[in-house]
Amino acid sequence: MTVQALWEYMQVSRTWDAPDLLVLGHAAPDADALVSALFEAWRRYLAEGTKAVSVMQAHSVPREVAELLGDVVALLPTQEDLARWPQVPLVLTDHSHAPDKQDRVVAVIDHHRPQPGVDLSLVETCIQPVGATTTLIALRLREQGMQPDRDVARMLLGAILLDTEGLSPTKTKPEDTQAVTWLCERAAMQPDAYFPLLREALLSETEPSVLYRRDYRQYTDAQGAPVLGFAILKVWEDTVPDIQAVRALLQQDVAAGCPVCVAKISSYTAAGPQEEHYLAAGAEQLVETVLETVCAVAGPLAQRRAADWVFLPAEAGRPGRKTLYPRLLERLAEKK
Ligand SMILES: [Mn+2]
Incomplete structure (x- = not known):
């Protein structure tokens, strides 16, 4: 080959x-x-x-x-x-x-x-x-x-x-x-x-909308209706995107028909991933369910910064999307 x-x-x-x-x-x-x-x-x-x-x-x-x-x-x-x-x-x-x-x-x-x-x-x-x-x-x-x-x-x-x-x-x-x-x-x-x-090539991207779309998954129900949007934005520690810009992208996603969306901003140093921010948008109760679940999985070091925002310090557990999404879909299904 x-x-x-x-x-x-x-x-x-x-x-x-x-x-x-x-x-x-x-x-x-x-x-x-x-x-x-x-x-x-x-x-x-x-x-x-x-x-x-x-x-x-x-x-x-x-x-x-x-x-x-x-x-x-x-x-x-x-x-x-x-x-x-x-x-x-x-x-x-x-x-x-x-x-x-x-x-x-x-x-x-x-x-x-x-x-x-x-x-x-x-x-x-x-x-x-x-x-x-x-x-x-x-x-x-x-x-x-x-x-x-x-x-x-x-x-x-x-x-x-x-x-x-x-x-x-x-x-x-x-x-x-x-x-x-x-x-x-x-x-x-x-x-x-x-x-x-x-990783250098991966982390050199800084444009929030490119970052938001780049590693985005949308989960749907069996009929194909959107249930959850989940973006991961990987960036160097000194180029974390503006939180308001990410909020605006989440809002666009919600306006396009996704009932609740979450963005994880994962900041890196040469040593690897460090702090994480989770921002969510959508119906209030669904946002609450999503962020509660993130906190429950990440453990006691998770900090709630605002109604739509959870911060995980570098020492906290860093659950991957592969671990999180089945839990999130389960919890969101209970809310239906
Ligand atoms: Mn893969």
Whole structure:
């Protein structure tokens, strides 16, 4: 597996009038979503000859993904291509719920717990609570005897490092370590050298609206109606965005029909994540439920700063979204 071969596969895939499969990451594409979708599509093509195409559900990629994938980004099919193929079956990576097209989903590869009410009984699933979906793809590649060269191994490695925050102990499972060990050897690169470069690209973004959209998830009920919006804004400690600007973005989200939205601002130093702010907007009772739940999960050091604001000092527990969202959805369902 070389970058040249990846490039050629992507060129060929652009000539297919009717692909067999589309592989989709989620709608706010981060490195794990894009890399897992791209490599699952390519893997199916190499292993089975399936005309599989990965589609990015956005018009542009975040800086750290551009850094990771380089020129390949320009060849990634986008939303318009998705609209061209309204019947083609779908494989989802890094998420399991596509509200408006769930009936086309034939396979899911993910490391998040499926949302309650989503029926995956007829779908081929590989859902494991590891640190990154890309880990699951990398292990499949290894199992099938595929041999990423240095540059391809770096793409996979980078996605795993970004999703696990540089293999942080709370986000890393033995499978991630296995995949990273295999990839580091091929990439001739160590995590300690590579992760700071990628994080630099990630944290150099400062525009609040880009930050808000970049790592945003919307959770819906089984009928596809929005229930909760959840953005994560990762920034250097000295470029924390203006709280009022984030409040305005949350309000826009609520005005667009999401009943309650929360933004986590996570501030970093070279040592890693430090303080966190949670801001929420929406119906008063729902905001209360969300922030109460955040405080309950984070523990006694959580501080309530305002009706819509919780502050977690660096010493407090820092629950991840993967831990929080099932609790939040459960509590919000009780309020219905
Ligand atoms: Mn992921």
